[in-house]
Amino acid sequence: MMSVGLVIPQQAHFSAPLVLKSGALLPSFDLVYETYGTLNAAKSNAILVCHALSGHHHVAGYYADQNDSIGWWDNIIGPGRPLDTDRFFIVGVNNLGGCHGSTGPASINPATGKHWGADFPVVTVEDWVTTQARLADALGIDVWAAVIGGSLGGMQALQWTLSFPERVRHSLVIAAAAKLSAENIAFNEIARQAILSDPDFHGGNYYAHDVRPLNGLRLARMLGHITYLSDDQMAEKFGRRQRPGAGSYSFEVEFEIESYLRYQGDKFAGLFDANTYLRMTRALDYFDPALAYDGQLAAALAPAQASFLVIAFSTDWRFAPFRSREIVHALVHNGQSVAYAESNCAHGHDSFLMDDAYYHAVVAAYLQRITL
């Protein structure tokens, strides 16, 4: 089993105006994306990978000019890997509102010649699916063999089957939920408050001030990171281990877990855009396909024509297995095809990114069944 190797991102420009779910209008937009494998003549072997909160289009492989540039889900994509590039044509895309090349708050607003900043609209999971469908059109893909994603990406994989039932044959919804719980939204709100209350935020127009709300973004990530791990795993990885010089009765970094969180926060804040973080968490909050159906998830999922594979992780408390089973039971209620697997991978919510043998075997076995 190998990596897909060297990859090059591509860019697509969409000049037709886009009306978002909020009612806001984008006159045009760009999406950056990557592809791995070869689209077959029948164009029947395409898989769309949807990214989560902090992800992007660089899903697999690496860049020629950058060290440490391996894609965020490289372990599952490649020749002989579960998303087998010898069989499938894989597409990864940076979502609208992102900060890795697709049009987002840090892009230049053609109407003003300045950064969009606070004026960039709030985007939703539905909006992402709409824009991904435009990319599919541009690539000549009428029907995805599968749409797959973890966490917020799983929500997109689910939404695809509702927005475009006839364009998705299989939907792989991993470590996700059909809507956030109050606790989930609460965590997102604290993350947003950390950013919004940073003096360098400037109402979202910090680009013009040549600063970035690094502290707020850092705090947001530190908080988020805790919720992506499991208690057991943190105990095992860090426990109460202390740094040299600990016990000085100060508020310096004394415990390893503090050092780890600060490192993760710093790393993330250096790479990510705070305005994008605000919008990604809002998209999570708003996602609730059952809302228009009196809260009846089964009614909301009834239009889907896809077969589903739902996967959860027993150590994931941010999107616990029972949230995935809600999706499964709604599909069973409707008599729709669904398989459900629950892995014991120890890494909490982040398990969906891990090379867990059972989890990967389930994905591989499911995708091997897909006829092309």
Place this chain on the structure above:
Amino acid sequence: MQTVERADFDLIASWVKPNERVLDLGCGDGSLLKRLIEERGAFGYGIEREEAGVLAAIAQGINVIQGDLEQGLAGFDDGTFNHVVLSRTLQTVRHTERLLTEMLRVGREAVVSFPNFAYWKNRVAVMNGRMPVSEDLPYEWFDTPNLRFFTLLDFEALCAKMQLVIRERQVLDEAGQLVVAGPNFLGSLAVYRLGR
């Protein structure tokens, strides 16, 4: 995990009609469901606890849902299925009554098969001072997944106590042949259709 064709599958398959919805509890690699789908035109789901079973079922294209029967069937709506099947698994379940109740909540009919502990060869084994090991009770006492050892009469007494209606009973010997006379003595495996 079930890997070989089972004698009770023939009977169960004969009870399932096209387009009926089936839930197979402890479905293993999904062999029974595959057969019901391919031969009977049924539509179904399986529940399986073990990873190896779930993987094998997914590889066969079965709608398998990983879960533990001891947790009941919470989340499945009342009357969702025409048949809820429990093939050679009841003897491994701790919460016997709850599971039977749950089966007839989510399904209109429960199909239950189990090894008959009163089968004459089992009686002979116990008479000779040893726990039985046979085609339908293939485990040594120290490695058996079976928690409950019961007979046709025991099971029917429980059905009476729970006010479950026995719609049909078929009994098989070790070779998978139907037993008509003296089923609690000559039958190795019993298959029941239950209703409310």
